[in-house]
Amino acid sequence: MTLLDSFTLAFQTVRSNKLRSGITIAIIAFGIMALIGIITAIDAMNGSLRSSFSTMGANGFTIAFKERIRFGNNNQSVKSKKGGRRQKKSNLDKPISMTDAELFKANYHYPSTVSISLSGRGGNEIHYGDKKTNPNVRINGGDENYLKVNGFEIGSGRNFSAADVSSGQNICLLGIDVANKLFNNIPERAVDKMVRVGNRPYRVIGVLKSKGTSAMMRADNIVITTYNNVRHISNNASSYVIGVLLNDIQHVNGGVNEAMATFRAIRKLHPTEDDNFVIEKSDKLAEQFISLLSVIQAAAGGIGLITLIGAAIGLMNIMLVAVSERTREVGLIKAIGGKRKNIRLQFLFESTIISLMGAICGIILGVLIGNVVALFLGTGFVVPWGWVATGIAICTAVGLLAGLWPAIKASRLNPINALRYE
Template identity: 55%
Template sequence: MKLTDTISLSFRTIRSNFLRTAITVAIIALGIAALIGINTAIQAIAQKFQESFSSMGANGFTIRYRQVNVQFGRPSVKMQSKKNRRLKTSNANKTINIQEAEAFKEIYKYPSEVSISIGGGGNNIVNYGSQKTNPTVRINGGDENYVDMNGYDLAAGRNINTLDVTSARNVCIIGKDIVDKLFKGNDDLAVDKVISINGISYRVIGTLQSKGSTFGMSLDNLIITSYKNVRRFFNTGTNASFSIGVKVHDVSNMDVAIGEAEGAFRAIRKVSVQDDDNFLIDKSDSFVEMLMKQMGRLTGAAVVIGFITLVGAAIGLMNIMLVAVTERTKEVGLIKAIGGKQRNVRMQFLFESIIISLLGAFFGIIIGVLLGNIVSVLMGTGFVVPWIWVALGVLICSVVGLLAGLYPAFKASRLNPIEALRYE
């Protein structure tokens, strides 16, 4: 028998046992779909986080407030260093104030851009004429470098300048959601208009291009003004803390820049030599890296689920192939009687087993990719295909089909042709 005849016969046999084949294919597809689907979703989430939290790029880091839980006059053990040094209680929960942030921007001379920022809450209401937003608008205070360093792009108007910051005047840049709500999506129309934020009048000096959403939270439902203005109207509490963003010109010098920043800010914060830093320095991609480590557990779970399902599918496939050997004993005897060799019989049963496995892989990959991309659609990312896992899925199913078909194939090939022909 020719190889093409063997393959053709394998396909005809699979079609003739459609229901049994379909059940086996469904079991295999379920395992592959779980594996591919979860990894597709994880890849989509990773892509979105890279866009959302690494907007400063690989050459950025942030200095922020390090909150310490103080109990009975002592810092929490969790915040102690490897050398068991303790932060002084009097200096442990000290927020970063405006004087310290501005002093750092003044004295930090490493080749970089520095931006000062502070949050103004996320429950603000914006009015323009008879139009009003929901009380979900976020206010961010920054300086002339804030827009660029946080990955925003202007759609119309101008950026905040140093005069806006020093004078703390009521000017702002509004996000795309607010433009759509108050100005029917017309960016040029919004520029130079006077809006009301919680009853306070602000002149719109610019609008932002859309950034989409993350986990259902819009990144365009925000207003940017100067940090001094936010401190004046929106964040007047004593625990308000500023953040300092730094964007280094040469990414290869990141560690040096962080070291320089740490030394400069320790001096500004008056941290003694024997004490730990009472602030944190985060790389722009550190949060994403931390989150991806946690999501690695999901990948592990997907592998376990897929493995268990595929083991069950392999057992089921082997059982079906053994039943097929019994049912087709006379057919095997006829093949051998007309000159078919043991190799031809083995190849036929192995091809059947591998074809069923690959059909399961095909449908499982399609279902897994489609299910995983539901997450990417919800998050507004592009269509994601985890090619490495797709290739791995095909390889795994090929191995499963081969192993599941080996014993039935050898059993069939060793049948005595005369006894096989007489089998009822």
């Protein structure tokens, strides 16, 4: 009996037991589908995150308030001149004020562009005549450098001037999605028109080019005004954020160190005090999210492997049942000259064929399901080829291991007893 004969017999057996083979294939397919589907979706999220957080180049960083959760006494106790003790509020709890940000912008002399921004209220509805957007438009306040530092470009109209920022008047720049919604996909018509942000009228001075909006960060569904305007209209303005775009990527570390020293002096921090702000390189936040996704990816792999272990146990059980059902067949093969290795190969081929068919079905379903997420995120079609190859290798190993003991058991059957088996 040749190797091809063993494979042919195994394939015919799989085809003749459609229900049993189908159930086992389905179990394996669901395990691989869960694994490949989640991995594909996470790969799509990785691409979306990298696109979303590329608002500044690799040569940029931000300075933001470092919020601290502290337990117990939040005050520092120091001695007074009279020998008693008085309470001094810690410098660590102070948000970044407009004065701090403007002083930094004036005193940071490293070759770079510095921008000041202040987040406004999210969930806004923008109106123009009888047209309105969905109530999910966010407002950001910036200065004349905000667009450059954050990777925006003017499509129509103009940018803010220093005088605009100083006055804090009601002027704005519209994201392309907002302009298309309000002006029937002719965004240049928005320039010099009056729109309402909630109940406040704003004159549109420009429309931004598209940044490639993703589901992770809707960069085109935005209204940008000056930070002074956001400060005027917001009752509870949050801490200011400083963005820095260095002229040379080679000078990032030097720029960060210079910014640290400059801002510590502005914040009046003693040498023994911790920083009450944090400096984040432009790609670090994306890397943090991506590392979190890697943990999810590992968890998904663990879930998939557990499912495959269950499928392997089920496959081994089915193969053991097949040995009992086909005892006379094994005896007949041995009686006409079949060897033990032929019997082993036939059962191993059978279990491997079932496992690989499950793998193929699961991979196809997993890639399709994962790319539903990719479609929603607006990324391209994703195929995690490395994990596809890993899935095939795992299922091959599962098929071989699940069929090994049944194959050995079948090959050890006594041909005389096997032929007499009822």
